[in-house]
Amino acid sequence: MRKKIVAGNWKMNKTMEEALILASEVVNMVKDEVSTEVTVIMGVPSLYLNTLKSYVEGVANVSLAAQNCHQKASGAFTGEISAPMLKSIGIEYVILGHSERRQYFGETNEQLAEKVNISLENGLSPIFCCGESLSEREAGGYLELVASQLTASLFHLSAEDFAKVVIAYEPIWAIGTGVTASSAQAQEVHAYLRQHIAGKYGQEVADNTSILYGGSCNEKNAQELFACADIDGGLIGGASLKSREFTTIAKSY
Ligand code: PEP
Numbered sequence: 001m002r003k004k005i006v007a008g009n010w011k012m013n014k015t016m017e018e019a020l021i022l023a024s025e026v027v028n029m030v031k032d033e034v035s036t037e038v039t040v041i042m043g044v045p046s047l048y049l050n051t052l053k054s055y056v057e058g059v060a061n062v063s064l065a066a067q068n069c070h071q072k073a074s075g076a077f078t079g080e081i082s083a084p085m086l087k088s089i090g091i092e093y094v095i096l097g098h099s100e101r102r103q104y105f106g107e108t109n110e111q112l113a114e115k116v117n118i119s120l121e122n123g124l125s126p127i128f129c130c131g132e133s134l135s136e137r138e139a140g141g142y143l144e145l146v147a148s149q150l151t152a153s154l155f156h157l158s159a160e161d162f163a164k165v166v167i168a169y170e171p172i173w174a175i176g177t178g179v180t181a182s183s184a185q186a187q188e189v190h191a192y193l194r195q196h197i198a199g200k201y202g203q204e205v206a207d208n209t210s211i212l213y214g215g216s217c218n219e220k221n222a223q224e225l226f227a228c229a230d231i232d233g234g235l236i237g238g239a240s241l242k243s244r245e246f247t248t249i250a251k252s253y
Contacts, residue, residue: 219248
């Protein structure tokens with residue numbers, strides 16, 4: 001069966017002191033309150049990954065994610081962080097293709113395919129983000145558009161490698177806006193993506209792929225979203241910055 005996952009994306013927030021407090025609160029609350037059937041991931045600024053590792057060690061269902069990595073293994077790319085570096089400190093997940101990376105840093109489907117490859121080569125599981133803008137939704141054809149993001153960046157993978165990828169459907173119009181996709185809107189896209197994956201890799205692989213929803217998911221709407229047949233958890237931005245709210249979301253199954 002596919003994994004249930006609640007992943008936080010802290011983005012560029014929190015000082016070191018604040019990060020230590022938030023991470024330790026989350027770890028303690030998850031240990032006490034969240035079923036071990038739910039994998040909880042904290043996507044933290046890279047600067048904090050190595051320190052926070054000791055916080056999650058020994059807690060079976062809590063892991064860390066980087067928020068990005070470069071597509072090359074090493075070299076003259078000032079300011080960047082590589083997949084081998086993340087591997088060298090034992091990180092398990094990396095968020096790739098977040099709409100903010102696509103929008104503000106010009107990441108393309110092709111570049112993301114390279115980032116996916118180097119992540120997998122270094123034992124990292126990509127949390128691969130996809131999603132449409134409001135104008136793309138209003139124009140129709142958004143299902144095909146979101147599916148095409150998977151085709152372009154993931155469908156060159158072997159079934160074995162694809163099985164290590166987590167998908168996060170994040171409609172851009174719902175990210176950080178307070179406007180959540182309704183459960184019906186989210187389920188429609190998730191079911192379409194699963195069918196699209198089945199068309200390429202077969203039903204078994206599709207049924208084992210975790211597809212997370214992201215976009216203004218909070219403690220009030222998480223339960224209804226996570227109850228949908230094809231929604232396997234959430235990628236949580238704003239609400240992951242508050243330990244109580246994030247834990248409540250993780251308990252929403
Ligand atoms: C995100 O940025 O991945 C996200 C889902 O943000 P928010 O929950 O704040 O909408």
